Amino acid sequence: MVESDLTPRGWLRSQAGHVRGWLALVSALGMLDGVLTVVQMGLLAWIVSRLVVDGALAGELVAAFATLTLVVVLRACVQWGQESAGVEAGWRVRSRVRHQLLDHLAALGPQRLSDRHSAGLGGQLVEQVEALDGYFSRFLPQLRLAVLLPLFILIVVLWLDWLAALFLLLAAPLIPLFMALVGMGAERLNREQFLAVTRLAGHFLDRVRGVTTLQLFNRAERSIDEVFTAADDYRQRSMRTLRLAFLSSAVLEFFASVAIAVVAIYIGFGLLGYISFGPADELTLFSGLFILLMAPEFFQPLRTLSQHYHDRAAALGAADDLVKLLKRPCPAETGPVEAPEQHAGKAGGTRIRIVGACVSYPERGRVLGPLDLAVEPGECLAVVGPSGTGKSTLLHLLAGFLSVDEGHCEVAPASPIAWMDQRPWLVKGSLADNLRLAAPDADDKRLREAVRLAGLGPLVDALPEGLETQLGERGLGLSGGQGQRLALARVFLSQAPLVLLDEPTASLDAETEAQVIESLRWLLDQGRTLILATHHPALIALADRVLTLSEGRVIDSQRRGRNEIEQ
Numbered sequence: 001m002v003e004s005d006l007t008p009r010g011w012l013r014s015q016a017g018h019v020r021g022w023l024a025l026v027s028a029l030g031m032l033d034g035v036l037t038v039v040q041m042g043l044l045a046w047i048v049s050r051l052v053v054d055g056a057l058a059g060e061l062v063a064a065f066a067t068l069t070l071v072v073v074l075r076a077c078v079q080w081g082q083e084s085a086g087v088e089a090g091w092r093v094r095s096r097v098r099h100q101l102l103d104h105l106a107a108l109g110p111q112r113l114s115d116r117h118s119a120g121l122g123g124q125l126v127e128q129v130e131a132l133d134g135y136f137s138r139f140l141p142q143l144r145l146a147v148l149l150p151l152f153i154l155i156v157v158l159w160l161d162w163l164a165a166l167f168l169l170l171a172a173p174l175i176p177l178f179m180a181l182v183g184m185g186a187e188r189l190n191r192e193q194f195l196a197v198t199r200l201a202g203h204f205l206d207r208v209r210g211v212t213t214l215q216l217f218n219r220a221e222r223s224i225d226e227v228f229t230a231a232d233d234y235r236q237r238s239m240r241t242l243r244l245a246f247l248s249s250a251v252l253e254f255f256a257s258v259a260i261a262v263v264a265i266y267i268g269f270g271l272l273g274y275i276s277f278g279p280a281d282e283l284t285l286f287s288g289l290f291i292l293l294m295a296p297e298f299f300q301p302l303r304t305l306s307q308h309y310h311d312r313a314a315a316l317g318a319a320d321d322l323v324k325l326l327k328r329p330c331p332a333e334t335g336p337v338e339a340p341e342q343h344a345g346k347a348g349g350t351r352i353r354i355v356g357a358c359v360s361y362p363e364r365g366r367v368l369g370p371l372d373l374a375v376e377p378g379e380c381l382a383v384v385g386p387s388g389t390g391k392s393t394l395l396h397l398l399a400g401f402l403s404v405d406e407g408h409c410e411v412a413p414a415s416p417i418a419w420m421d422q423r424p425w426l427v428k429g430s431l432a433d434n435l436r437l438a439a440p441d442a443d444d445k446r447l448r449e450a451v452r453l454a455g456l457g458p459l460v461d462a463l464p465e466g467l468e469t470q471l472g473e474r475g476l477g478l479s480g481g482q483g484q485r486l487a488l489a490r491v492f493l494s495q496a497p498l499v500l501l502d503e504p505t506a507s508l509d510a511e512t513e514a515q516v517i518e519s520l521r522w523l524l525d526q527g528r529t530l531i532l533a534t535h536h537p538a539l540i541a542l543a544d545r546v547l548t549l550s551e552g553r554v555i556d557s558q559r560r561g562r563n564e565i566e567q
Contacts, residue, residue, distance in 0.1 A: 006327075008319035015093050015132075016140060022089035026141035027148075029082035034149040036075045037297055038156055043068045045290035053285050082141075090137030098129050101322070107330040109401035117206075124325060128318035134311030146305040153298045160287045161279045164263050168298050171259030200230045212476065252306040256299040263295045329403070350377055350415060350498040350529045352398060356407030359393055359552075368393045368552040370407060377497075380520075380530040382543035390552040391533035392422070395500045398531065411498065418494040420501050424487030426475030431460065431486065432467040434475075438490035446493060453519035454489035455512045456482065481507035485516070492519060499523060502533045517542055 006014070016023060047064050050056040105113065105121065113121070150172060158165040207214070207223045214220045267288040270280035351374075358369030368390040375381055383391045396402045397409055399419050418438070426434050435447050442450075447467055451460050459482065463469045475483040484507050491499060504520075505513040517538055524530055524542075532539055540546055548556040 006323060008316055008323050011323050011326075012132075012135065012315060012319050015097065016136060018096060019089040019092050019136065022085055022092065023136070023141055026082055026085045026089065026137075027144045029078050029085060030141060030145040031148055031152075033075055033078045033082060034145070034152060034297075034301070036071055036078065038153065038294065040068065040071045040075065041293040041297065042290055043071065045286050045293060048289055049284070049286035086137035086141060089141075090133040093136045094129050094132055097132060097322070098125060101125055101129070101325070104326055104328075104330070108328055109396075109399070111396050111401035112328060112330075124321060128322055131314040131318040134308060135315030139305070139308040139311045139315075142301065142305045142308055146301040149301040150298050153294050157291055157294060157298070160291055161283065163277070163279055164266060164291045164295075167262050167266065168259060168295065171255055171262075172298075172302070174255050200234050204230075212472075252299075252303060256296075256303065259299065260295045264292055267292050351375065351412050352498075352529070353410045353412070354397075354408070357397065357404045357409050358406040359390075359397055359402055360405050366405075366552060368397070369404075371552075371554060373547070373554075375529060375531065377529055378524065378527045379545065380524055380543045381532070382540045382546045383531065383533045383549060384535065384540060384546060385549035389549040391549060392502055393552075394549070395419075395502055395531065395533055398498075399500055415498065416494070416496040418491045418496040418499040420484075420487050420491055420504055422502050422506065424484060426471060426478070426483055426486065428471060428473050430465075430468045430470055434471065434486060435467070435490055435493060439493040439495075442493055447489075450489040450492040451486075453492045453516075453522065454485040455508070455515040455519075456485045456489060479507075481509075481512070484508070485512070488516060488519075492523070497528055499528050499530045501530070504532065504534070505536055505539060513538060 043064060047061055047068070050061060050064075051058070101124070150168075154165055154168060157168060204227055207227055211220065211223075214223050266275065266280070267283065269275045270283040271285070271288050354371055354373040356369070357371045357373075358366055360366045371394070383394055385391055393402065397404065398411060399417055400411075403409075427437070431451075432444075432447055435450060436442055439446065444467065448457070448460070451457055451467075460466055460469075469477075471477045475486070478486065484504070488501075488504055491501070505516055508516060513536070520530065520539075520542060532543065534540060545557065545559045547554060548558075
């Protein structure tokens with residue numbers, strides 16, 4: 001999580017702090033490359049001066065040529081090291097941010113993310129995190145080099161000819177000024193571009209998931225046109241961003257070319273004797289050629305910074321969305337609370353204590369509470385009441401998907417839970433793949449036992465491919481009741497001590513319901529704590545206690561012996 005007042009720029013700075021050493025190494029290697037460049041240009045100017053002015057033979061300059069070759073090889077090695085260190089810094093930041101996002105999404109839970117499309121979240125984890133790479137691996141180190149290297153070259157030129165140094169100094173501030181003006185627009189366009197690609201991802205995924213329905217209603221062609229329109233809008237936004245990036249480079253190249261041309265004219269006319277002002281009379285072929293060779297190198301760090309300036313705009317655009325996601329509050333951690341009532345229960349399991357808990361939704365107001373509740377290990381609690389009275393909200397609270405606005409809620413010890421919603425999520429893959437979401441290491445024997453407990457044994461045995469039968473998106477290929485039983489089989493595979501079930505038999509016939517209830521008894525015999533939200537009398541009869549809700553409040557809490565038939 002991040003602080004609520006943290007800005008995208010501040011968040012990026014905080015991420016840079018974790019790779020400060022790598023960024024310093026990139027800058028140091030870049031500075032060393034700049035020093036070697038000056039040495040290389042000086043050697044070239046000295047060799048040409050010796051050959052032209054002094055009339056030296058090539059054989060007399062073998063040592064100079066060998067030194068020049070060595071400098072070129074050293075520059076190549078330094079540039080490789082600089083690039084490698086930059087890649088490492090970018091990878092470390094992206095890896096850390098991606099783990100931070102995944103941990104935060106897991107802490108938020110599905111209820112707090114119900115307003116976000118899964119494709120949009122996937123885009124943030126991939127596209128927007130990847131957009132941070134250039135900012136840390138290239139832009140930040142180059143930002144330092146764009147100050148240090150030109151200053152170093154300016155000092156060398158000033159030592160040779162102060163008038164040429166003045167020309168360079170006058171041209172230098174114009175480049176970052178125009179880069180900043182262009183960059184302000186690029187940052188805004190990048191934010192809009194990330195928003196557009198997030199919407200496009202959700203739009204496309206919705207159409208893919210609903211392609212069967214679209215074909216049944218003869219709307220497939222229209223959906224293709226809609227996707228094309230959304231993709232074309234993204235293309236136009238991308239082109240606007242690229243045009244602005246090219247404009248930034250063109251502005252820099254223009255001013256750099258003008259400044260280099262002015263220096264070249266000054267040196268040329270100075271060597272020919274047409275300019276006698278200031279140090280022009282002292283120009284030699286060596287000093288003039290040396291200055292002329294260093295003039296492009298003076299602007300090269302600024303050129304490189306301009307090339308990576310769009311990395312900064314892209315990172316700020318991505319950080320704006322990432323920070324908004326990271327600012328979403330997670331469930332508050334609550335300490336031990338005194339239970340309103342105590343019951344004997346099995347030791348070593350999961351205990352639940354809720355005192356004065358209230359839960360509200362922004363669009364609906366308070367939907368649950370104030371509520372006091374104590375559940376002992378191994379207890380089976382049935383939560384009943386009309387639809388909309390807060391049964392599902394209570395289960396979401398116990399699962400950690402919601403936090404209380406008032407009061408306290410404690411599930412101790414903190415441990416994994418087994419959860420089944422009214423609309424269980426099934427992924428594209430085989431039946432075994434869906435089952436192993438709850439137990440990745442489960443063998444086929446365990447899978448078949450879980451399927452049998454959920455009442456799916458005859459169906460799986462009748463399938464030609466058995467557990468390897470493939471399902472489509474969201475369990476396409478199974479009926480609603482079969483999908484619910486498959487999700488229930490995942491619950492049986494789980495070793496979680498707390499089991500939360502929301503209408504687990506809503507889509508089942510009486511025979512299958514009876515079989516599932518017997519399997520739930522098996523869970524209770526293992527000492528699991530079971531909480532059910534249900535309307536079905538057969539499930540209510542399974543419970544040790546029945547909690548009746550009305551308008552989010554407890555109106556009745558009736559303890560009963562398990563297997564007692566409700567009158």
